[in-house]
Amino acid sequence: MAANKIFSPKRFGLLMYNDLLIHFKGYVLYITGIGVFMYIIMTWAMYISWHFTQNDYIPFSAMFGIVLLIVIGTAFPSFNNKVTAANYILLPASTLEKFLSQFLIRVVITIVLFMFIFHFATDLAQNSFSPEKRIMLGKQMIEEFSFSELWNSINSNLRDKIAFLFMLFSLMSFFFSTRLFFGKYAAIKTFITGTILVFGFIGIMILFSFIFYPDETSWYRETIALKEYEICKDLNNTQLYAYLVAYISWIFFLVTGYFKFKEKQV
């Protein structure tokens, strides 16, 4: 019974049903809008290009990734104002169920849908051209998009690729939790906080460089003196630090987001 107050599959299902029913129109508009936008962009890019290769898909998938982050940033839409936030908090479901339902809809389902939309939009854009434009002198002038090709085009080892995926997931977790941290004007506050964090980090690096390596640092040459040393084969200290940040920070964002939600007062 104690577990029931934390998570009940039936209640979770009802909460999902509630969310989908209330936001159905909004979701359909989002998906359609993004699909149409992507189709137009891809068609235009293929039209102006003489030979559209697999590598040409990379900037568009990066752009689509940014749109995905923005959409994930719309999680917990009720926290835009106090009245709707109160309504959401008072919905008869546990905090974990509410948190998970948002995660499932705004992250998991959104990622799957986005991948589908991207693939569909590129296919549709490609098929909008005449066979003559697509194949010239027996050569495929607009190459077909494939996720596996995109994955293979990342010129790194598997460890770096997985770290890259985790870093993306950490970014998504940050965007997912922003409304829980900031409430109103979450996007602007996220941008400001992110900027402060990045510049703060750089500032600390500069400060430490000047303190600990005064001979190797100057305002004209190197402002940050990084000492690299090998920890084991194919792994130095900077890489390890980057891996740790990439692999772990999503846990921090999700867990603090959850407890922020749990303790939220309206």
Place this chain on the structure above:
Amino acid sequence: MIVSESISFNYKRKSSLFTDLSIGLDNGIIGLLGKNGAGKSTLLKIFAGLLKPNTGRLEINGYIPFKRNPDYLADMYMVQEEFVLPAVTINYFVKAHKFLYPRFDEEKLHRIFDEFELQNNESLHKLSHGQRKKFLIAFALASNCRLLLLDEPTNGLDIPAKSLFRKILVSSVSEDQSAIISTHQVKDVDTILDEIVVVEQGCIAFQNSTENICRKYGFQTVPSLNALENIMYHEKSPMGYRVIVPALESESAIDLELLFNAIIHKSININ
């Protein structure tokens, strides 16, 4: 049943709203009265679990509200003074929410809709403020939750709707339910209350059942004060004076506005 002991609360960077608030409430229709800013809405939010008291103990039907146990939330419905409803039809809203409240009674909902003249297929966004309030009140009553928290429910209702609200509330709240109505428009609810609670300066200034009040006090309108002895409180009115005196031989209807003013001016002792 609500039991609170020595609750204190203050908003961030503001002075204490409640310092040592203790209260026990049984089932029935309870009027939570107080001046603007006395903390009525805050107290309802604390009862709902939206705010956490700084100190003290609060238990409602065996639950601690701020823990937001889903079983507690499924047995409690709050109609806030300000509200935002999604851009869907009434039917859609009901479909999406009714399963979350295990005691929800759809027949009761449609009965109340009929009385309030609401249509299932109307879009919530196209309704007037008063109609939306009626819808929320109807939904809250149909949820059959054991605790109903109604914050200024008559604000935005026209005169016929106010009297309809009183009628519907009395017929809808059963013996195992508590409906706490926070209002500063005391005239809107004076005939339907089982218990009256007045919040003043962070404390409970008065709490008594309407039955006891009728037994203890008499409410009269007299042309002059000369003929009366033991006047506890009086106010000038177009007909002469409205007075509170010790209980009369025959019970008189409670003049809630007069009683409220008497409490605020400390002319009537607590309980």
